[in-house]
Amino acid sequence: MVRDPARLKLPARVVVAGLTDHEKLAAAVEGRDAVISAVGSRDRGPATVCVDGARAAIEAGAKRLLVVSAGGMHTEGDGFFTKTLVKPLLNTFLKHGWADMLAMEALVTATDLDWTIVRPPMLLDGPRTGKVASRLDGNVRTFTIRRADVAAYLLDAVAEPTLIRAKVSIAHG
Template identity: 55%
Template structure:
């Protein structure tokens, strides 16, 4: 499989690159600062580009089987990083004739399937601290859903830096109940498996530690 990873120097993105290379996939990592990418491999191509560089992004996704957007920010100020990324990615994919897109979002921004306590007490508190990041994710999801691409949206909860465990619970009808975190390495595992799972096209999958 040939794939392009946006946000390849982030926690989830770098794990996707590592696991994809280990599995023998051809990976194009789109980065702003190549010095932050601590991954090497014969099947790795690094493209240095800004989201605003349509030509470079189009070339980076051209001929790839799947594009994975793992963009994100740790800034609690107003942000449009993921929304801008969605616009830029969709434009590049349309120009290149690509179809398959996976977008990493977050289950914390949504209450579908949550318990009464989580929905009415936990999420409102969480939303106060992360309201700008959540607003960005919600807007990005809307953009992707409105597209004509073969998209899948993946919503993990709180991200941790633990090892790859393979213990992943997933739901497409709401958030996973009773589990509120997942290792970034396991998110990457799920993304790579979802990339070739046609049953997840036009679906939103919430995942968490099993």
């Protein structure tokens, strides 16, 4: 399901709907193994698109929910320089988007769904590399990952039982 079908570059059945199109969302979710929510704000102002997307998936009846968040707002596993200088600086510019993602994470973890929160670092364009490092106990110490690698990881994560009710950081491996 997409808001703008021109932005989806995959051969897939496309349902065009907004986050408040409850009937379309429920119909799209019905009978599906999982829902992956990879929405995000397009600007740096206050936003609720991530939490609204997760709420819409939950209300539509998702049983298995994977959401894309961000590794940048978390410091577990980071080195001293990153934790004390880089992340506070990034928070100055990305605080609204990160607040939305933190609210989404809180909403998702409060459910009884089979959820997975995936936390990539800075996203890059380009073809899939197939080289993804992951970590459950903190951030991977690499600062980028390609969107195509995140997408492939999400599809694989759907069927991975060790990732149910887990927060996993991923980055270029």
